[in-house]
Amino acid sequence: MLTNHSPLVVAEQFGTLETLYPGRIDLGLGRAPGTDMATARALRRQMAQEDSFPQDVLDLLAYFDDADVEARVRAIPGTGTHVPVWILVSSLYGAQLAASLGLPYAFASHFAPAMLDEAIVTYRNTFQPSKWLARPYFMMAAGMCAAETDEEAVYLRSSQVLAFARLRSGRPGKLPYPTHDLVAEVPGELLTQVEAALSVSAVGSPSSIRDQLLTLVERYRPDELMLTGMIHDHAARVRSFETAAEALVDLQAQRELV
Structure with missing residues (x-):
């Protein structure tokens, strides 16, 4: 639930896991708080009013990427680990975001299947190849x-x-x-x-x-x-x-x- 956490902290946590267990770590990113707002505030301390999820995803991908000599902030460990990032939601929003960024997409159809059919079509039809993924890659939960x-x-x-x-x-x-x-x-x-x-x-x-x-x-x-x-x-x-x-x-x- 990325809205609850700083991308830098997540990058360092999962960079640590990837360093300990190379090739065994995937990171699924959800947009919903997944809890009540009081807990969300306690997790992240300051809650932004605007939707920062797309930018947070981009920031996280950058932290996992190869070292940028001009970067003022790096994830240590994390930089260069290239942890695979998935968009994990149950809505069309997530399908559109995953498609536009060229990321794999996992749908929480095991408890929220209402938009499943439309989300799959949207993701597959609007997918943009990226350096992370050449073609759509879809995971369904059941x-x-x-x-x-x-x-x-x-x-x-x-x-x-x-x-x-x-x-x-x-x-x-x-x-x-x-x-x-x-x-x-x-x-x-x-x-x-x-x-x-x-x-x-x-x-x-x-x-x-x-x-x-x-x-x-x-x-x-x-x-x-x-x-x-x-x-x-x-x-x-x-x-x-x-x-x-x-x-x-x-x-x-x-x-x-x-």
């Missing part, structure tokens, strides 16, 4: 909950649905236990809103997961797919990701055979 059966997966996923509903109701907290009766705990209109927000997801048995992931990939054609799943039981969460990984490997192998 929810995922896999289990032995469709019914069990729906049950395990109820923890995430409950958590999201409570967050939207102003009652955030720890991830709740799953429930067999969401309707009894979440009002109908709110449940409909939450399900819409979490609609870019794959939920079910291994075969169902495979089919749903295939549908997502064929529809949106992402260059990368990031999966996330909030499951209360740790072992079930691990099995869920293992199932998804197996499905994606299978899909990748089939695509290579076509």
Whole structure:
């Protein structure tokens, strides 16, 4: 959430990570505060009234670039690390900015998919090649909950649905236990809103997961797919990701055979 932080500080922090772990660090930049304004002020101390996000991105890219002998301020470490920078948002604004700067674009469709279709088209159609990227590169985020059966997966996923509903109701907290009766705990209109927000997801048995992931990939054609799943039981969460990984490997192998 770059609006909460100084670009120089971010450059030095991620320059440190890149120095420690070369080639393993990506940096995703979001424009939204991601918190309440009191916390945002505490993070950055002085909040500018104007939208400085585009300039902050450019400043950050400059800090990661090769050393400029005339630069009065440098990120140490950071200069020359060339940390890959992504624009990470859920709006057309982010698609337009990523396209104009020639940067990779990641969309938070796992919880805010409303503008996904339009954002992808905008990004791909208006992309300007840059020294960082020659062609559009798009990552899509999707929810995922896999289990032995469709019914069990729906049950395990109820923890995430409950958590999201409570967050939207102003009652955030720890991830709740799953429930067999969401309707009894979440009002109908709110449940409909939450399900819409979490609609870019794959939920079910291994075969169902495979089919749903295939549908997502064929529809949106992402260059990368990031999966996330909030499951209360740790072992079930691990099995869920293992199932998804197996499905994606299978899909990748089939695509290579076509």
